[in-house]
Amino acid sequence: MTSYKINEVFESIQGEGAFTGVPSIFIRLQGCPVGCSWCDTKHTWTVDPDKQLSAAQAMAENNESDHWFTCDTDDLLTLFTQQKYQAKHVIITGGEPCMYDLHGLTDGLLAADYSVQIETSGTFEVKANPKSWITLSPKINMQGGYEVLDQVLQLANEIKHPVAMSKHIDELDTLLQRQQHSQDVLIYLQPISQQKRATELAVSTCIARNWRLSLQTHKFIGIE
Ligand code: SF4
Numbered sequence: 001m002t003s004y005k006i007n008e009v010f011e012s013i014q015g016e017g018a019f020t021g022v023p024s025i026f027i028r029l030q031g032c033p034v035g036c037s038w039c040d041t042k043h044t045w046t047v048d049p050d051k052q053l054s055a056a057q058a059m060a061e062n063n064e065s066d067h068w069f070t071c072d073t074d075d076l077l078t079l080f081t082q083q084k085y086q087a088k089h090v091i092i093t094g095g096e097p098c099m100y101d102l103h104g105l106t107d108g109l110l111a112a113d114y115s116v117q118i119e120t121s122g123t124f125e126v127k128a129n130p131k132s133w134i135t136l137s138p139k140i141n142m143q144g145g146y147e148v149l150d151q152v153l154q155l156a157n158e159i160k161h162p163v164a165m166s167k168h169i170d171e172l173d174t175l176l177q178r179q180q181h182s183q184d185v186l187i188y189l190q191p192i193s194q195q196k197r198a199t200e201l202a203v204s205t206c207i208a209r210n211w212r213l214s215l216q217t218h219k220f221i222g223i224e
Pocket residue numbers: 032033034035036038039040041042044094095096121139
């Protein structure tokens with residue numbers, strides 16, 4: 001059974017995109033080489049062998065630590081029970097979760113009657129059960145030098161694009177030209193860090209294009 005390097009597991013409410021408001025269990029995987037300057041989970045970037053903990057130690061820690069632990073799917077399902085989690089929706093996030101082969105994890109979660117969402121930058125091939133909901137938050141021209149892959153673009157159920165400037169809309173337009181089922185995919189614009197100018201740009205563009213606005217609502221109410 002595949003073992004995953006995990007930064008944290010917690011239960012909260014999904015604050016962004018199509019599942020906004022849905023009680024969810026978050027599995028945050030460790031590791032990401034994409035290098036977004038405004039990343040709010042930089043503590044997940046590196047898998048430092050000296051930072052490995054046991055699952056029990058990691059679950060007792062505060063969030064935003066660069067510690068990590070390993071778990072396979074059965075361990076995670078046991079952890080959900082131990083923690084008395086009630087949510088039936090699981091969000092696999094990061095870091096960049098698609099650095100991992102997620103077939104074992106997504107198969108196991110779906111078999112246990114959870115719905116599964118994967119949040120990815122699109123820069124690594126998605127290897128997961130096809131019933132997983134794919135949230136693509138495309139990271140374009142970041143310092144890691146990774147490209148958004150066609151495979152992820154075609155699998156995406158929603159594209160949640162971070163915006164601060166009009167060039168970000170242009171980048172999304174260029175990306176969508178490669179999208180083969182654009183009628184079926186939900187498009188969200190998400191203002192970066194809730195900046196005023198970014199929010200105004202996102203609102204006016206959503207109205208003009210009939211796209212949707214995604215706000216990081218968890219940040220407004222001070223939850224993770
Ligand atoms: S892809 Fe996600 S985790 Fe990686 S640097 Fe960008 S925002 Fe951070």
